[in-house]
Every structure is written in C-alpha cells, then in structure tokens.
Amino acid sequence: MKKIGFIGAGNMGGAILGGILNSRIIDNDHIIASAKSDRTIEKIKRDYNVNVTKDSKEVVEFSDIIVIGVKPEIYDEILEEIKDLIYDKIIITIAAGKTIEAMEKIIGDDKKIVRTMPNTPSLVGEGMTSLSPNKNISEEELSFIKSIFDSLGKSEVLKEDLIHAVIGASGSSTAYAFMFIEAIADGAVRAGMPRDKAYTFAAQGVLGAAKMVLDTEKHPGELKDMVCSPGGTTIEAVKVLEEEKFRGAVLKAIDSCIKKSIEMSK
Numbered sequence: 001m002k003k004i005g006f007i008g009a010g011n012m013g014g015a016i017l018g019g020i021l022n023s024r025i026i027d028n029d030h031i032i033a034s035a036k037s038d039r040t041i042e043k044i045k046r047d048y049n050v051n052v053t054k055d056s057k058e059v060v061e062f063s064d065i066i067v068i069g070v071k072p073e074i075y076d077e078i079l080e081e082i083k084d085l086i087y088d089k090i091i092i093t094i095a096a097g098k099t100i101e102a103m104e105k106i107i108g109d110d111k112k113i114v115r116t117m118p119n120t121p122s123l124v125g126e127g128m129t130s131l132s133p134n135k136n137i138s139e140e141e142l143s144f145i146k147s148i149f150d151s152l153g154k155s156e157v158l159k160e161d162l163i164h165a166v167i168g169a170s171g172s173s174t175a176y177a178f179m180f181i182e183a184i185a186d187g188a189v190r191a192g193m194p195r196d197k198a199y200t201f202a203a204q205g206v207l208g209a210a211k212m213v214l215d216t217e218k219h220p221g222e223l224k225d226m227v228c229s230p231g232g233t234t235i236e237a238v239k240v241l242e243e244e245k246f247r248g249a250v251l252k253a254i255d256s257c258i259k260k261s262i263e264m265s266k
C-alpha cells in the first residue's frame with residue numbers, strides 16, 4: 001500500500017484526507033499530515049487518527065505521494081524547503097494559481113507533478129477533481145492518482161489551461177451552492193418552517209436536482225420545464241429570478257472567479 005502525506009490539511013487537504021479514510025483506500029497508519037499550529041495538529045489527530053508532524057520534510061520522507069495543501073502564498077516557501085527530498089515521489093498540488101511551470105522552476109522539471117483542482121465535497125464522496133499531469137508522470141501513475149480521486153467522487157484528466165474553468169465550475173462553486181441553499185432555507189423559514197428542517201428540504205432539493213442532471217443526462221432547461229406546471233407556483237418564481245437576472249448574476253460571478261484564477265497564475 002502506498003503512503004500518502006499532506007503538507008497542510010485544512011479545509012481542502014483535510015477533506016481529501018477524510019475522504020481517503022472514508023473510502024478505505026489507504027489505511028490511517030500509511031498517512032501523515034502536517035499543520036502549522038498545535039490546534040490544527042490536535043484536530044487532525046482527533047478527527048483522523050493519522051500520523052502528524054509539524055515538519056514538512058518528515059511528510060516527504062514518509063510518503064510516496066505528497067499533497068501540498070497550504071495556501072498559495074506559502075507554496076513556494078514549502079517547495080523550496082522540500083525540493084531536495086522529492087526524488088521520484090509524486091507531488092499533488094491543489095492550489096489556485098500555481099502552475100506546473102512555476103512549480104518546476106522551483107523543484108526541477110525532472111520531478112513528478114499532478115496539478116489538481118478538487119473541491120470540499122471530496123470529504124463526503126461527492127467531490128469533483130480535475131487532474132493535469134506534467135510530462136514525468138506515467139500512464140500507470142496517472143491512473144493510480146485518478147483512482148484515488150475517483151474514490152472521493154468523480155475526476156477528469158484535463159489540459160492544465162482548463163483549470164480556470166474548473167475553479168469556476170466546481171472548485172469554488174460549492175460556495176455559491178451553499179449560498180443558494182441558505183437562501184432557499186431562509187425563504188422556507190419565512191413561511192414558518194423550523195430552520196433545521198428548512199436546511200434538509202433545501203439541500204435535498206438541490207442534491208436531487210444535481211442528481212437528475214447527472215443521471216438523466218437531460219438538458220437542465222428541460223428538467224426545469226418539467227417542474228413548471230402551467231399557471232402554477234414554480235413559473236412565478238422563475239419569472240422573479242429572470243427579472244432579478246439570476247442567471248446573469250451567476251455568469252458574472254463565475255467570470256470574476258475565473259479572472260482571479262488567471263491573475264493568480266501570473
């Protein structure tokens with residue numbers, strides 16, 4: 001069994017770590033994770049019962065595959081620290097704005113890198129991850145890394161320059177989906193539903209809609225039309241959403257997200 005290490009296991013690294021443990025593809029004694037603060041180290045130990053350290057080098061020495069789960073601002077510092085210990089180990093990056101080319105400049109273009117863009121639902125087996133390997137990753141290595149991310153939900157191998165679209169479509173979009181669910185629940189609360197029930201109804205509604213798109217492969221517009229009874233309730237809400245430029249607002253938001261991702265990559 002391969003050993004996997006996490007340099008930084010916060011919101012995203014922790015979701016991948018937790019997802020791997022939930023899917024039982026790697027045992028907890030084959031996993032090591034680091035953090036900066038004692039508080040996070042204790043949380044990782046408590047939540048996941050994996051090996052912990054504050055030393056990035058120890059993570060690299062222990063592991064065959066290393067996920068770098070720190071914020072983009074300290075990526076370069078971490079890469080400098082570990083570059084002489086990487087040899088033929090596989091580096092998995094999850095950061096917005098950190099290109100393969102920029103990473104190769106620091107650790108060397110002979111190193112094995114898979115640039116990914118995951119999302120936090122990886123924790124509950126419903127993640128969506130893009131994978132872009134550098135030239136040193138073999139087909140066999142890529143299919144092994146893909147099998148890890150497939151066990152956390154779905155994954156696709158994509159050209160690296162599509163990563164900006166991936167951030168817009170799935171990396172960041174869970175945040176907008178949470179806002180949508182929160183807003184639907186607020187509406188239900190206004191109509192008298194207790195808040196805990198409102199979250200269940202709203203979230204299950206959104207989950208069901210997403211599953212309909214994936215399972216039926218029908219156009220989302222057709223699925224929407226199937227809900228709108230002539231002269232009924234739904235079409236009234238659709239009218240308001242169109243008047244308030246709901247779809248235009250979402251498109252503008254995704255454009256902004258993608259613009260930021262491109263800026264961060266310069």
Ligand SMILES: NC(=O)C1=CN([C@@H]2O[C@H](COP(=O)(O)OP(=O)(O)OC[C@H]3O[C@@H](n4cnc5c(N)ncnc54)[C@H](OP(=O)(O)O)[C@@H]3O)[C@@H](O)[C@H]2O)C=CC1
Pocket residue numbers: 007008009010011012013014034035036037038039040041054056069070071072074094095096117118119120171172
């Ligand atoms: N959040 C998301 O939904 C997604 C995030 N990403 C990417 O994931 C990366 C991490 O983001 P996110 O998880 O949100 O951030 P968090 O702040 O939640 O996690 C970062 C972790 O890095 C740890 N850390 C900081 N410095 C060090 C160090 N020197 N050595 C070891 N660990 C360190 C922090 O430890 P401590 O807690 O002790 O400070 C923290 O646990 C980013 O690059 C982001 O672009 C990608 C897709 C989705």
Ligand SMILES: O=C(O)[C@@H]1CCC=N1
Pocket residue numbers: 096167171172
């Ligand atoms: O907000 C961010 O920058 C990170 C990248 C994708 C999701 N969260």
